Amino acid sequence: MKGFDFDFLKVSPTDIVDILLVALLIYYVYTLIRNTLAVNLLVGMFVISLFYWAVKMLHMELLTTIIDKFMSVGIIALIIIFQQEIRRFLLLIGKNTFLQKNKAWWGYLFGRKEIERNNMARIKPIIDACKSMKKTRTGALIVFVKFYDEQYFANSCEAVDAKISKRLLESIFQKYSPLHDGAVVIAENKIKSASCILPLTDNDQLPSQFGLRHRAGIGVSENTDAVAVIISEETGEISYAKQGRVRMNVSFGELEKLLNKDF
Missing domain, CATH: 3.40.1700.10 (DNA integrity scanning protein, DisA, N-terminal domain)
Known part of the structure; x- marks a missing residue:
């Protein structure tokens, strides 16, 4: 598919969809962690990442090795630390599926008034x-x-x-x-x-x-x-x-x- 050429940047419709999906994912994550301790955990992880980059640039071998071992289990640590947020994320996705969002139409087709009375x-x-x-x-x-x-x-x-x-x-x-x-x-x-x-x-x-x-x-x-x-x-x-x-x-x-x- 032909894209739009802005000299040094080519943006295709697929790239636009990709960016929008990433923005939507970031928004969902933000709504889940807003006003919770997860924000502090993310800040702490960001600080550790900066520290790791700094000691690596300064060739501090011992600190680099220690933090590197810590970073190697980062995915598992993220799952353990953010298990509640991951659970909420999956629930949020499930509650916003097409069928859930359009269940009102099913109500009209199959006795909405009766459902409301119940x-x-x-x-x-x-x-x-x-x-x-x-x-x-x-x-x-x-x-x-x-x-x-x-x-x-x-x-x-x-x-x-x-x-x-x-x-x-x-x-x-x-x-x-x-x-x-x-x-x-x-x-x-x-x-x-x-x-x-x-x-x-x-x-x-x-x-x-x-x-x-x-x-x-x-x-x-x-x-x-x-x-x-x-x-x-x-x-x-x-x-x-x-x-x-x-x-x-x-x-x-x-x-x-x-x-x-x-x-």
Whole structure:
């Protein structure tokens, strides 16, 4: 294919597509590591690379050999260090495939109104429970996952596997309940587990008023495809975490729309 000749530079349509794909990949990586400790790790790796280049140029044989051995296992080290980011990247790619993006059209073809009615039926008890817990300032963390990962949740949760109901959610998060300390995980139209201890986010840019409940909700949304609803025990404010980002002071109307879209 004939390209465009700019004296010393020839750019073909394939090169343009190549550049756009690389730019898209960089953007995805940026969205994944923004406001996380991964940024500091990348900066550290960049500094080590510069140091390696400097000692090699100065012919410091001992340091060059040591750093060279370290660099030789760089790919394996990258996989280990950035395993959470790689997992999130693959989830992000999966959620943005053609079929996922166009599932609304399938809904229109195969009974979208019926799907919406079913969504409202399962979301209503959750909204009602959130209203009650906001009023009483009962702290809560409710995590919604599309695919329940037994290995991820089984080791730190109490199995429930019960129908979603307002009273059950209120009972779980009631202050003196043995299951209140932790998260509830909802999947497959059921409360799958409760009292889940989740990994905290590494993000060090969060507001100071965010406690362990908020950090756990944000953390699980970083590491999986989950979304989390967090109710503050101090203020009763409702927050919504998705893909490591948190929306604060969410109204019940907004919460209903978000859950209907994501859950």
